[in-house]
Amino acid sequence: MGNVAFHTATTVDEALALLGDGSDARVVAGGSDLIVQARHGKSLPGTVIAIHRIAALDHLESADGLTLGALTSHATIAADAAVRATWTALADASALVGSHATRNVGTIGGNVMNASPAMETGGPLIVLGASVTLRSAAGDREVAIEELWTGPGTTSARPGEICVAVSVPTQPANTGSAYVRLEYRRAMEIAIVGASACVTLDDNGIVTDAKIALTALAPTIIRSPGAEVAIVGSDGNDDALAAVAAGASADAKPISDLRANEDYRRAMAGVIAKRAVAVAAQRARGEEFPIPATPVFMKGSGR
Template sequence: MTEFEIASSLEEALALVAEGYRPIAGGTDLVVAARTGRAPLPGRLVSIERLDELSGIEPTTEGLLIGAVVTHARLMRTQSVIDDFTALADASALVGSPSTRNVGTIGGNVMNASPAMDTGAPLVVLNAEIVLRSTRGERRVAAADFWAGPGRTVAEPDELCVALAIPNQPDGSASAYVRLEYRRAMEIAVVGAAARVDLDGRGRIIGASVALTAVAPTIVAVDGATEVLAGRSLDPATLTDIADAASRKATPISDLRASDTYRRHCVGVMARRAVEAAFGRATGDPIAVPVNRSTGIGAAR
């Protein structure tokens, strides 16, 4: 038997979470895990999906504050996300199926902490922070430091993810997320990569960040992406270097979806393509969201 409460305020939700209730919004992870026998439904659930406090997408002076229960479908259609935090729109547009995207939330994706989560790598390259609140107060943790392992985060049991805070990106910056997929719908990332590229006024790369999906126990950032890319044109040698850097960072497993060898190779390809797409966007190439449906093998015809 599961106890199910519908929180009418954030305070009520926090109080219940402090008592040991597990928060639920879209339920796309909890319910599917229960149905497939991976994990039974928690004994006590508190629904947070109707809380106005958690459902906003608000521009702030520092950047964008995205409520935890904002759905993937809403993110992929929100113009400010598409314009300024494009990798996150790319990723949101690829999650699961239309019905998954209509109920699945960004907060749920972040807290579920799957190494194959699509929104994680974009949040890392965009320097996002996860906003955690409990009855004890609020704190923020950088996305790059947030995931501790498959299904594990640094959040305390009584902390609720209430929002994602993404800082304004510098002028001349753009981002993209690309993933390897075996089919064009109902898919999970085999591997993926997000890239952010910052250009100066003359179109030269002055900063970059690359993060990888499904090649390690958590989302991981590629070390020294700026050092690899800064000041260089995106010629084949540069792209090979970033691909190699990504493959070196990867510590993938072999499972049903791919071998470790194939994953390590493909994450390099994805990193290269993410950098190319981000660079393209930064230089005015209108690559539509998501990249996977705009270019390459998965493009719409």
């Protein structure tokens, strides 16, 4: 600690100029990942560029698809009526991040660029078909969220690029989505395993399209083709859900760590994926399901 230059940028251009080639500088939005990592041995760069005052990056538009400025906080996303109605899995996830304090400072841009395979919002962004806009001196480029993450903590962003927005397309009619996680406690928790599902139904209640993603079950958040195949064409009955569970467990590539061992994670991958698909289908049918979809169990809890 000590020899770090600190700048507060008020425009993206100013931040890009300070970032330069990105070799000895990093941008910080909320700080909740960067500072914790610095404390755990990942040293800070010579220059820290605070971007939290860039007003142009703090916006949420939902008229034509969802556009989230990179500084949109988890608290804002979780409370937004349009996100809750249309991109519900993202609301489920944002409502579960950390604590009230974490959700106030934590941003969607910081979350996706931190590239944790256990991040809550990542699975929902995959199943909802999101992309990120990365800006550099050379201009903007759009990267599909599935192309962004290359490993734990690593992205395909080039040095000198800043994430300025996360975009999520409009969803088809009769579509519902959900994010469910296995947790040991509610607050300041990270998914032991998590699953996201987005399903579209036809007029007869048959699943015509499904995207399912697994969290904390591989070096990056991954799609589960086995689970997706198992649910498409069905009406979401118990047999189909059992096949979803088997598919998700088979596609998972978990590790053992202090939070859970590999076998437990693999077994729970199926259980949690099945719950996520069931809630997504319920929402696609227009039935209410509480947000976040992961129930909280405590004294005085209604469910």
